[in-house]
Structure formats: structure tokens, C-alpha cells
Amino acid sequence: MVEPILVARHLRRELDGDPPPVLVDDADLAVMPGRFTAIVGPSGCGKSSLLYLLGLIDRPTGGQLLFDGRDLAQMSGDERAAIRLEHFGFVFQFHFLLPEFTALENVMLPLRRLGRLSPREVEARAKSLLADVGLAEKGWKLPEKLSGGERQRVAIARALANNPRLVLGDEPTGNLDSVNSARVVELFRALAHEQGRAVVCVTHDMGIADLADIRVSMLDGRVIEVREQNPPS
Numbered sequence: 001m002v003e004p005i006l007v008a009r010h011l012r013r014e015l016d017g018d019p020p021p022v023l024v025d026d027a028d029l030a031v032m033p034g035r036f037t038a039i040v041g042p043s044g045c046g047k048s049s050l051l052y053l054l055g056l057i058d059r060p061t062g063g064q065l066l067f068d069g070r071d072l073a074q075m076s077g078d079e080r081a082a083i084r085l086e087h088f089g090f091v092f093q094f095h096f097l098l099p100e101f102t103a104l105e106n107v108m109l110p111l112r113r114l115g116r117l118s119p120r121e122v123e124a125r126a127k128s129l130l131a132d133v134g135l136a137e138k139g140w141k142l143p144e145k146l147s148g149g150e151r152q153r154v155a156i157a158r159a160l161a162n163n164p165r166l167v168l169g170d171e172p173t174g175n176l177d178s179v180n181s182a183r184v185v186e187l188f189r190a191l192a193h194e195q196g197r198a199v200v201c202v203t204h205d206m207g208i209a210d211l212a213d214i215r216v217s218m219l220d221g222r223v224i225e226v227r228e229q230n231p232p233s
């Protein structure tokens, strides 16, 4: 029996105000390993807000969020940060690569920061991560010498540095043409289906949403539907 990594129950995020603006309202969701989940809905409906709650970047103001069955509200900020650093990887719409470092160095930086590997191992692992995203030959290039799709694939390699169990994407294909977008989506699907990671992506692209295993539809801060499109075999 596969257990969810994250479970949200009646999750809520409101801001200060009278009445308080509600970004996420009563959201119920289970984030499963080995599954590619897409969060869709009109602009401003709360997709990124929900993703940031799931990614422990933001804190809910109501409801419950469980990580491996443990209530995150009972944990200290340090414990939550440790979970994020150890188990989560993020890919954003903008790649945020450091322009003065090569692709390989950009992937090596978080590996060094984790401090688990020797310098030689850091380089070998970064090369292997770049090879996994089809960029084995381009590690020596600066980001400005890469195409938009290649930069985003470097960002994905970097997000995988800590070997995350959960990969979160906020419009990761938002700046890409259809060919590069399809390639990135194939990578995300492989991360779920071949490597058993949980993958959750916010997207406006219905083509991507169609390829997801689970489609989470939002409207006005609420999760209005969770649809299994590609049941596990």
C-alpha cells in the first residue's frame, strides 16, 4: 500500500484584513509518490498559494497538513525547513540560475551546500544529474549560452540535487515553447513514473494537465475536483 507523502485536510490560507482575503479555502488533497499531479484553474484562483503551502514555503492559517503522517503544525520552523531541504525540490517559472556560473557549477552548488559528498563526488553527481536531463555535453556553458529549455532543464537538475521525494513546479514550462515544454513535461513524468517521486505542478497549460495522473482543479481558492486520469496499474 503506497502512503501519501503529504495530506492536506481542510487546508486554509487567509491574509490579514476585514474581511480576510482567502487564498486557499478548505483544500483536501493527498500527494502520492510515483504520481504526477497537475494543479489547474483560472488566474488568481490560488494555485501557487496552495503549492507554497504544500512546499512548506508558506504556513496555513487553518486546517491540517501532514508529512508522512506527522502534523506539520506541531513542528518547529527548523524542523519544517529541514524537511524542505532534505525531501523537496522546487522548479519555478524563472530558472534562477546564477549567471556567472556554468551549468555544472549551478548544479554543484546545492550539492556542496548539502555537505554530504566529497568534492570529487559532487562533480560526478552533478554531471550525472545533467546527463539525466539530456545536458551531458553542455555543463561547461554559462546560462546565457543555453536556450530557454536547456536553462530550465539545468534548473530541474539542480532541484534534484538532494534526491527529493517531492518535486514541486510553479509553471515550470511557462516560459517555454511547445517543444521544450513537452520535453520538460516528459522529464517530470519520468521523475514520477520511473523514479517514484511525487511531482506536483501548477500549470495553465491544459496539454500538460491532460498528461498528469491526477488533475486538481481550483476555483476561487477551493479545490473543486481531484480527478484520477491515469490510474496506477
Ligand SMILES: Nc1ncnc2c1ncn2[C@@H]1O[C@H](COP(=O)(O)OP(=O)(O)OP(=O)(O)O)[C@@H](O)[C@H]1O
Binding pocket: 015, 021, 023, 041, 042, 043, 044, 045, 046, 047, 048, 049, 050
Ligand atoms: N501576499 C499576498 N497579498 C495579497 N494578495 C495575495 C498575496 N498572494 C496572493 N494573493 C492573491 O491571492 C490570489 C491567489 O493568488 P495565487 O498566486 O495563488 O493564484 P494563481 O492561481 O497561482 O494565479 P496565476 O495563475 O495568475 O499565477 C490572487 O488573487 C492573488 O492576487
